[in-house]
Amino acid sequence: MSDDDMGGSGDEDYYNDYYSDGHDPDVETLDKTLQDPEYFEFQCLTDTEVERFINERVEELSTSIQVTPSLAKVLLLMCQWNLSEIVSSYRADAHRLLIQCQVKPSMPANNNNTSMVSANLVSATNTSNRSTTNTPFPSNVGLMSSTSMEKAGDCVTLCSSSSKSECSSRDVVCGSNAIIQQESDVKECCCPVCLCAMKPSESSQLSCCHRFCNSCWSTYFDVEITQGITTRIECMSSHCEVLAPEDFVVPLLPRTRVREKYHQFAFADYVRSHPELRFCPGPNCTIVVRAKDNKPKRVICEACNTQFCFACGCDYHLPTSCETIRRWLTKCADDSETANYISAHTKDCPKCHICIEKNGGCNHMQCYNCKHEFCWMCLGCWRSHGSEYYECSRYKENPNIAHESVHAQAREALKKYLHYYERWENHSKSLKLECQTLNAIRTRIHAKVMAGTGTWIDWQYLLDAATLLARCRYTLQNTYPFAYFLAPGPRKDLFEYQQAQLEAEIENLSWKIERAEMTDRGDLENQMDIVEKRRTTLLTDFQP
Amino acid sequence: MSNIAAQRIQREFNEVIKSDEAQKFSIKLEMDGSDFRHINGEIAGPPDTPYESGNFKLEIKIPDTYPFNPPKVKFLTKIWHPNVSSVTGAICLDILKDQWAAAMTLRVVLLSLQALLAAAEPDDPQDAVVANQYKENRALFTSTARYWTTVHAGGKQLNPDFDKKIHTLLDLGVEKHQALVALSACDWNLDRALEQIFS
Known part of the structure; x- marks a missing residue:
């Protein structure tokens, strides 16, 4: 989030700070998005704030199209919280939207599922006459008006629990079809689930008019909630997809523990379905990150400091896209055995053949035995790496591969994969080792400050350099999956050229940091600036 | 409950x-x-x-x-x-x-x-080999399914050709069900079935 004030402390910033006392917000935002391709606006919300955010949306929809909050929640969940689209399609064709969102049955309702138990039912008297609704139905009302043409006084019930009903004749309207059931008929009917006789006062139905006894409903909800299903509980009838909304489910839950579970799981469903929200993946972290754009950008949790990609919730991975990194990680998981075998932890010095274990993050190695300088990746002499063209990160494809046998092609494919995997894995190890370097720097600074050589602020640049190094190496690591899946061509050539440049500068920086006491501060800060510019250029040129 | x-x-x-x-x-x-x-x-x-x-x-x-x-x-x-x-x-x-x-x-x-x-649904298969045969070679699938019905479920339609191939494998010491599975999976091609069993 605050990347921008790290690296590019150019003259302009200085100029602005010096001459203007207040800062111009427009210039600021413009600068941030232009200068830093990783800039991303987001907020960290606690669960109370998220709940308020969700409830505001629900409230907004519920007032704008006159439906109960419970129904509004179903609509929002089914339409990915696209409020304006819901309102417009509701105004255009409410009936269709309600069917699409599984609020109403797609087929005109009839009670065929009760026929199984040979109930004596006078069922499904279709009537287009809406005047049957003129006895107001005294139970919970889902829709305050079923179409925009209807008068505000008409009621359509989407779910009803007749326990509240005192009427002797019941009118239940489903869509445009009204089904009239005489209570005396309902009395004799059996619940199709437990096959026991049910009293109308102890049974309920959704808008599809499939009636079941309350005890079966609660057992059913109990089973579903235990399996983690809350917002997607469907009617118990076969092939009926009507969803049970919150205000239908919750009153039928007998135990408070299950009720709590319902709210907890439903809340998670709402957050997961909302494109602007994402749970922080940090262990035991309850923070929800909110960002207006659903983009694969880095977010950092304020509570637990976990960094992750906002779009997929996995580890941050720019310049590689979410889909590519997923493919890469699956591939790595599949092929790791071979790769593990190849990427052993030690290598022999190419000159004196002494066994060397890598103890720092830098790939620029110096054998402590013979002082030979070489590259850890390719074991080549380091001098050839120092020049402007660093080739070590580039994989050279065999140009005659199309003419080779299947076996040779398979070997070549594995070789290519291992080339990228080794580098990916190596940078990941280097990151860990550089973490140790960072701690070592901290102790050294502490010792120096205690000994009176400079103040803590004097040595701060070393910490900054180490943090920058980690950030750059992280980006570099994530360039390998991108390069692996990139089709050959000029774009790939350009990418690999930039990648090689970045890699060379990073190793240079790492080398300088590990020998910080011998390096000049100006030299180091210059290197930091170069590395960050290379990284920013690569990220800007290869946005997913 | x-x-x-x-x-x-x-x-x-x-x-x-x-x-x-x-x-x-x-x-x-x-x-x-x-x-x-x-x-x-x-x-x-x-x-x-x-x-x-x-x-x-x-x-x-x-x-x-x-x-x-x-x-x-x-x-x-x-x-x-x-x-x-x-x-x-x-x-x-x-x-x-x-x-x-x-x-x-x-x-x-x-x-x-x-x-x-x-009415099978080959696009949502449980057994990929069978589904593939169903889609690629429907006639062979039908006779194979019919043969399995005769062998395992008491069906009445016989198939001397398949019987002969099974017997060839039985003579080589292959167990009966294994022979049936291998031949069915290999579109009743004896050579391929043999390769599958003995490789």
């Missing part, structure tokens, strides 16, 4: 026994001892299909949460069908998974399985 399950199973048994299908011997249910959680079912192969005149035994396990969760059903009789594993008898059918509804009954399950035998 298992109270509802027991009650339901009892009623469903009666429903199946009284049903028209049971009268015509097309579906059958039997309790495994006195435990309502283990039921044996049987369906007749539908007419005009390769499964005609075969009787297929099913194992039905009732979970404690029945009828809110589906019964676990698999074929005990070996069958050559895209949606049934030729090895384990596991079934890929939507109503036994996410499309199950508490209002469905064992009778519905048995009838749906019968319908599945009549």
Whole structure:
């Protein structure tokens, strides 16, 4: 989030700070998005704030199209919280939207599922006459008006629990079809689930008019909630997809523990379905990150400091896209055995053949035995790496591969994969080792400050350099999956050229940091600036 | 909860026994001892299909949460069908998974399985080898399925050509079912089947 004030402390910033006392917000935002391709606006919300955010949306929809909050929640969940689209399609064709969102049955309702138990039912008297609704139905009302043409006084019930009903004749309207059931008929009917006789006062139905006894409903909800299903509980009838909304489910839950579970799981469903929200993946972290754009950008949790990609919730991975990194990680998981075998932890010095274990993050190695300088990746002499063209990160494809046998092609494919995997894995190890370097720097600074050589602020640049190094190496690591899946061509050539440049500068920086006491501060800060510019250029040129 | 399950199973048994299908011997249910959680079912192969005149035994396990969760059903009789594993008898059918509804009954399950035998869904396969044969070589699939019905489910249609090939493998010391599986999977190509068995 605050990347921008790290690296590019150019003259302009200085100029602005010096001459203007207040800062111009427009210039600021413009600068941030232009200068830093990783800039991303987001907020960290606690669960109370998220709940308020969700409830505001629900409230907004519920007032704008006159439906109960419970129904509004179903609509929002089914339409990915696209409020304006819901309102417009509701105004255009409410009936269709309600069917699409599984609020109403797609087929005109009839009670065929009760026929199984040979109930004596006078069922499904279709009537287009809406005047049957003129006895107001005294139970919970889902829709305050079923179409925009209807008068505000008409009621359509989407779910009803007749326990509240005192009427002797019941009118239940489903869509445009009204089904009239005489209570005396309902009395004799059996619940199709437990096959026991049910009293109308102890049974309920959704808008599809499939009636079941309350005890079966609660057992059913109990089973579903235990399996983690809350917002997607469907009617118990076969092939009926009507969803049970919150205000239908919750009153039928007998135990408070299950009720709590319902709210907890439903809340998670709402957050997961909302494109602007994402749970922080940090262990035991309850923070929800909110960002207006659903983009694969880095977010950092304020509570637990976990960094992750906002779009997929996995580890941050720019310049590689979410889909590519997923493919890469699956591939790595599949092929790791071979790769593990190849990427052993030690290598022999190419000159004196002494066994060397890598103890720092830098790939620029110096054998402590013979002082030979070489590259850890390719074991080549380091001098050839120092020049402007660093080739070590580039994989050279065999140009005659199309003419080779299947076996040779398979070997070549594995070789290519291992080339990228080794580098990916190596940078990941280097990151860990550089973490140790960072701690070592901290102790050294502490010792120096205690000994009176400079103040803590004097040595701060070393910490900054180490943090920058980690950030750059992280980006570099994530360039390998991108390069692996990139089709050959000029774009790939350009990418690999930039990648090689970045890699060379990073190793240079790492080398300088590990020998910080011998390096000049100006030299180091210059290197930091170069590395960050290379990284920013690569990220800007290869946005997913 | 298992109270509802027991009650339901009892009623469903009666429903199946009284049903028209049971009268015509097309579906059958039997309790495994006195435990309502283990039921044996049987369906007749539908007419005009390769499964005609075969009787297929099913194992039905009732979970404690029945009828809110589906019964676990698999074929005990070996069958050559895209949606049934030729090895384990596991079934890929939507109503036994996410499309199950508490209002469905064992009778519905048995009838749906019968319908599945009549109309396979090769795009949603349980057994990839069978599904592939169903799509690529329908005639060979039909005769293979018919042969399996004869061998395992008491079907009456014979196939001397397949018999001969099986015998060739039996003479080489291959076990009978292994020979049948290998030949069926290799489109009744003896050389390929041999390679598969002995490699």
